[in-house]
Amino acid sequence: MLQLKSVSHTYNGKEVLNFSDWDIRRGENWLLLGESGSGKTTLLHILTGIKKPTKGQVMINETDLYKLSSRQMDRFRGRNIGLVFQQPHLIKSLTVEENLKLAQTFAKLPEDKVRIEEVLSELGIIQKIKSYPSELSQGQLQRASIARAVLNKPTLLIADEPTSSLDNKNAKAVINLLLKLSESSNSTLIISTHDDRVKESFSKEYLL
Numbered sequence: 233m234l235q236l237k238s239v240s241h242t243y244n245g246k247e248v249l250n251f252s253d254w255d256i257r258r259g260e261n262w263l264l265l266g267e268s269g270s271g272k273t274t275l276l277h278i279l280t281g282i283k284k285p286t287k288g289q290v291m292i293n294e295t296d297l298y299k300l301s302s303r304q305m306d307r308f309r310g311r312n313i314g315l316v317f318q319q320p321h322l323i324k325s326l327t328v329e330e331n332l333k334l335a336q337t338f339a340k341l342p343e344d345k346v347r348i349e350e351v352l353s354e355l356g357i358i359q360k361i362k363s364y365p366s367e368l369s370q371g372q373l374q375r376a377s378i379a380r381a382v383l384n385k386p387t388l389l390i391a392d393e394p395t396s397s398l399d400n401k402n403a404k405a406v407i408n409l410l411l412k413l414s415e416s417s418n419s420t421l422i423i424s425t426h427d428d429r430v431k432e433s434f435s436k437e438y439l440l
């Protein structure tokens with residue numbers, strides 16, 4: 233479902249990052265590992281349509297990502313790719329529910345309150361549906377941002393250092409949740425991490 237072919241990226245004409253080819257099948261779970269500065273963030277941005285690589289091709293579900301127009305890209309990303317960041321990126325002036333509605337609107341999908349309630353219940357934060365991000369704990373915030381990422385049932389779920397700001401208990405819960413959600417929707421999961429607490433749950437690794 234995802235192929236990375238002959239991809240490299242050059243910053244300022246000198247910093248060259250070469251990425252080995254990567255072939256991911258639907259439903260697989262992968263860890264993206266590499267030292268600081270090895271290019272993990274760059275690669276995640278390339279995989280999610282945020283950064284066009286200097287060379288090479290990214291195919292997701294038979295779509296050549298960088299052949300899409302920016303409009304098509306926004307729609308494709310909203311429907312096919314769920315992103316979880318290190319720090320939850322929710323809009324502070326909107327409630328949890330409004331943040332999720334926005335994710336449906338961005339993907340040009342109809343507003344679906346039932347789906348929003350379903351996801352928040354699954355993640356154990358339905359009681360926070362009308363709360364603002366500032367009223368949530370760190371663990372709840374991370375779960376709200378996971379809710380947003382999985383809302384549109386993406387075939388590819390990508391998490392960039394999702395556990396680094398969490399304590400052991402929340403880190404384990406978040407990993408188990410990501411594994412469970414990706415399994416139940418048969419989506420592919422890629423997690424970039426330094427976190428040893430995460431490594432034991434995965435067998436496939438892409439090393440930078």
Ligand SMILES: Nc1ncnc2c1ncn2[C@@H]1O[C@H](COP(=O)(O)OP(=O)(O)OP(=O)(O)O)[C@@H](O)[C@H]1O
Binds near residue numbers: 247268
């Ligand atoms: N906008 C930029 N301009 C120039 N060089 C950049 C830019 N962004 C990243 N780099 C360089 O590219 C390399 C890879 O950076 P990247 O952020 O992808 O690494 P990383 O593996 O995510 O690191 P970390 O784990 O520390 O976040 C680094 O040497 C970095 O200095």
